[in-house]
Amino acid sequence: MPVTLGVVNVYLIPSDDGLLLIDTGTSDDGAFHVLTQKLSALGHTVADIRRVLVTHYHPDHCGLAMRLQQAGAHIWMSRKDADVLVEYFANPQADVDRAQFFGRHPMPQKLSQRIGTMARLLRDLHAEFVPDALFDDGDMLGWGGISLEVVDTPGHTPGHVAFVSREHRVLFVGDHLLADQVAMLSAQDISPDTDALTQMFASLALMDRFVGFSGAAGHGPLIEDVAMRAQQTAGFHRARLQKVCDALLDEPQTALALSVRAFGEKRSAYSQWLSMTSAVSLLEYLHINQSAQRLTASDGSYLYRR
Template identity: 30%
Template structure:
């Protein structure tokens, strides 16, 4: 577990408040507090847990304000360590919640499914990936996940200015980690809030979960938006985890090269004989080791492998094969397209 940093004054009317993620190796989410004449605006809100709520409220009070004074919360993406407390902040203060419209659509879809249907969908994804009966049974026994985060009041688009009075906070759409992930450029101080898009030491999860093509090409989108981030020219990155950093161009180049290495590793595993997604994922290198992973982690690993396979498909280096058993299999492609 990562050690929690203190609340930090970043200057220019900005502070960071670490909010814990109980039981998670990430340790905490850095919630940023931006001063405005109408009251503070939050960038992200943190995990939905009583310990997290206490840390957020205490952090705000240490700055001479309170959760009751919050004017708005702009969420970089819908994942629960970023959006979980947004609804509670809104209940306490009447604040607006804003998120990119693509992630709002995801939340509406999740809300529409309900817990039971979500579990059925996830089990079908595992089956089509080629997971065995024992792993399917283990996944089915897991406790249901938490309720989805609150739906935002406002939907954002690329290039739009967030409602931050007397300041300029511009939306930069950076899809990949989620369909509607955004970075936020505070133009008056030239800082870039990077959410999970660019982190100083962690590679964000980029997964492909759907089997009907509706997820598009999340890794391709991630690589494209990574390449555009240095063009903003921000002086410093303020990520949602770990610590702030300045070499944005260097870090984005490292992330791009990491994924190109991963694509090369996966390409070496492909053969003329089609292999299931589960088989291909098991053949890759993982920090935990495939054998040491639980089914939840294996599902995430398979989704990452699927995202890389989608890129290889689009480059003509992998071919998707679906046989009568409906299991997804890939073989080596015929060549670049």
Template identity: 30%
Template sequence: MDWTAPGQEEVAPGVHRIPLPLPDDGLRAVNVYAVTGRRTNTLIDGGWRTDAARDALDTALASLGLAVRDFDRCLVTHHHRDHYTMAVDLRRRAGLSVSLGEGERASIESVSRPRRPFQEQRPLLYAGGAGIVVELLDRLKPKPVDKHDYEEPDHWLDDGQTVPLDGRTLRVRATPGHTLGHVVFVDDEARLMFTGDHVLPHITPSIGFEAVTRRTPLADYLSSLALVLDEPDRLLLPAHGPAGGSVHVRATELLAHHERRLAQTEQAVRAGAATGYEIARALRWTRRERRLAELDPFNQMLAVTETLAHLDVLCAQGRAHMQDENGIWVYSP
């Protein structure tokens, strides 16, 4: 079954997965979950505000005998536009309240201000010796950010907070890594976890691509994977990919992937690659094992910044050393 096919799929009693299309994105779709009750209904994540996504959501809800006006809130896992921007649009259209993790506050404030494309990633790219990637990004013409898409939510969510719905209660767990304020929603009674982009079934989520950058996104992400392993196992309800399977099994696979990636990164340093850009060129990318130059500029940017995140962990573990040489971070064993 194609998980991106339009429509809705009941993945648990009263929980319907609705894939919404993504424009110009390799992920192809994002899952929005309609959680239905006797009197009120809730959406988990909102999607990317486009006419196609709006129509797909309306059509899927209509097949359930519902419309957006029948929902009273949208709980959003993180601030990326494929999750947040339609939530804000739904608030304008139908009055839904929007909730987002407290850790996303700085990013919402930043992204709503005028800024150059990829402004936050540029210093990292230069420090990583990847000025050529900045030049490639400058040739792109990304859509300008509409600051109204990033208006503040109605409610900021704290780690451990409970959110009562109609007929069930969700528990908020902060899972920084993919973004600083990423959260997952846990239904303890039904044994479900809405994982957003924290745990995905087929891919490893990007680390630290957000409006407010930090030096420890991978360390944060690994700690957040350990956190969900400390939770009782749940049914995996991800934002991209089919629903189902064990959160624990997939989180364990993701931890193993990053251990392999750390070893590959360390090997590249020992082989003489010195900057983040050189090390990223020595590695292979995506499940197709592509070279860095085979990726588009956006994904080259993600590759270099993720390489730097892995190098930060290696340095913290004493497996590599970094020295700043005139603004360029140079790594050695």
């Protein structure tokens, strides 16, 4: 990954009906090379991958889907994130202005230009594909002795899912939970009646069902206990929420100004973008729960006050 996350984990599961891969890595040649090398060390080629399950639509998780599909694999993903992808590939211009989201949240032109550049970079790590099959919450997927249950875990993306193996007491959690960090909240699904943090809190609470299950995450080491890690993650979000709440003033402020008040000035445009995206998610949560007022300026942009 060219930006902060470094290494992406993908999971290969042998079955009596060919190989199953959970997530893919980015669409670039480097990632494809690593994947083919690792497969060959196990005595396989990409053509042995019969199915690919995708946890969410981000490029590091399904960027290689198209190439694997061309090599013969069937790609499965959630209906909701498949819809997000259709929209994403239909609107390359959205990288430049991020109109649905940032059009509402004023920022200096220099910052928005750098975010646009970064968004285009991320787009280069993706490759358009049409999934062969879609799944929904609660679906049981099974092939050649493997059985995985789909659990919707929205928050990081609108259609993020985890795959549960009850037999092996493990969840493939994508970016829903990470052992040593907390993935960003979705910037995709902010609307008057839903917000990413409400979804995330609900998805984290679901993990109480899986006490003692380990978590195979999209980045970083194995999670020992998903229920415990979910509680820690909820605590992290509550602490950030408090910071944003404390940053609110009587005077209306932009999300950018409030993100700086709450989390400090960031060195890189990418970090500033993450910080502001996070602040917007938290502000929308506060707004929906009537702990912040959201005002619409004459140019349509949003300002927040206590």
